[in-house]
Amino acid sequence: xxxxxxxxxxxxxxxxxxxxxxxxxxxxxxxxxxxxxxxxxxxxxxxxxxxxxxxxxxxxxxxxxxxxxxxxxxxxxxxxxxxxxxxxxxxxxxxxxxxxxxxxxxxxxx
Amino acid sequence: xxxxxxxxxxxxxxxxxxxxxxxxxxxxxxxxxxxxxxxxxxxxxxxxxxxxxxxxxxxxxxxxxxxxxxxxxxxxxxxxxxxxxxxxxxxxxxxxxxxxxxxxxxxxxxxxxx
Numbered sequence: 001x002x003x004x005x006x007x008x009x010x011x012x013x014x015x016x017x018x019x020x021x022x023x024x025x026x027x028x029x030x031x032x033x034x035x036x037x038x039x040x041x042x043x044x045x046x047x048x049x050x051x052x053x054x055x056x057x058x059x060x061x062x063x064x065x066x067x068x069x070x071x072x073x074x075x076x077x078x079x080x081x082x083x084x085x086x087x088x089x090x091x092x093x094x095x096x097x098x099x100x101x102x103x104x105x106x107x108x109x110x
Numbered sequence: 111x112x113x114x115x116x117x118x119x120x121x122x123x124x125x126x127x128x129x130x131x132x133x134x135x136x137x138x139x140x141x142x143x144x145x146x147x148x149x150x151x152x153x154x155x156x157x158x159x160x161x162x163x164x165x166x167x168x169x170x171x172x173x174x175x176x177x178x179x180x181x182x183x184x185x186x187x188x189x190x191x192x193x194x195x196x197x198x199x200x201x202x203x204x205x206x207x208x209x210x211x212x213x214x215x216x217x218x219x220x221x222x223x224x
Contacts, residue, residue, distance in 0.1 A: 033212070035153075042201055043153060045212035088153060096141060097166035098213070100153040 004029075004091050006101040014109050019076040021104035023089035031092045032065055032072045035100075038085040043100075046074075048092065079108045112136045114216035116202050122222045123192055131187045131219045133202030142185045143203040143213060144177065146170065153201065159185065189221075197223045 031050045035043040049065035062075040089101040115134045144156040158165040176188045203213040
């Protein structure tokens with residue numbers, strides 16, 4: 001299956017600092033989805049990006065899809081302790097299969 | 111809000127035994143999925159199911175695995191001849207038809223092979 005890499009693997013931030021995770025693919029992605037998984041929980045859908053260069057915002061979260069549709073990023077402004085969890089990007093293939101990235105585990109230090 | 115439900119929450123099985131993991135997708139959803147997550151690792155796609163047949167499957171989903179929709183509500187994953195490395199969290203997900211529809215995940219079944 002397609003390999004989708006995420007960096008960093010782990011990120012520790014002080015509450016109030018910003019956080020960014022990057023998702024990279026060697027092949028062009030038809031679309032990208034972002035999920036959040038709280039510790040001990042299940043993945044929860046955040047957003048889907050489809051268009052080249054697309055930017056979407058959800059409150060303090062900003063999602064971006066690269067112009068070449070090979071990368072994506074999630075940026076959180078002014079992190080809060082409720083942002084703790086692992087953030088995964090997932091490649092929504094043209095078929096009916098989804099390959100998740102390696103994930104970035106976010107720890108927010110109060 | 112409707113949820114995907116999975117049972118059992120935890121399954122402990124002896125190596126070599128067969129297990130069946132159960133899922134009840136959201137009622138008006140048409141696409142169903144099984145994923146595996148080994149502790150501390152990423153979520154791995156196993157199989158997708160649509161219109162009563164397998165739509166896509168990954169390299170992980172070999173002859174040891176099978177899926178079934180035995181009735182109008184349940185969606186099951188069967189693992190035959192379990193191995194130690196099958197120990198993981200197994201998530202079921204479902205989504206509606208149409209582009210951009212999000213997948214809704216269940217709480218998962220933790221499978222422990224002894």
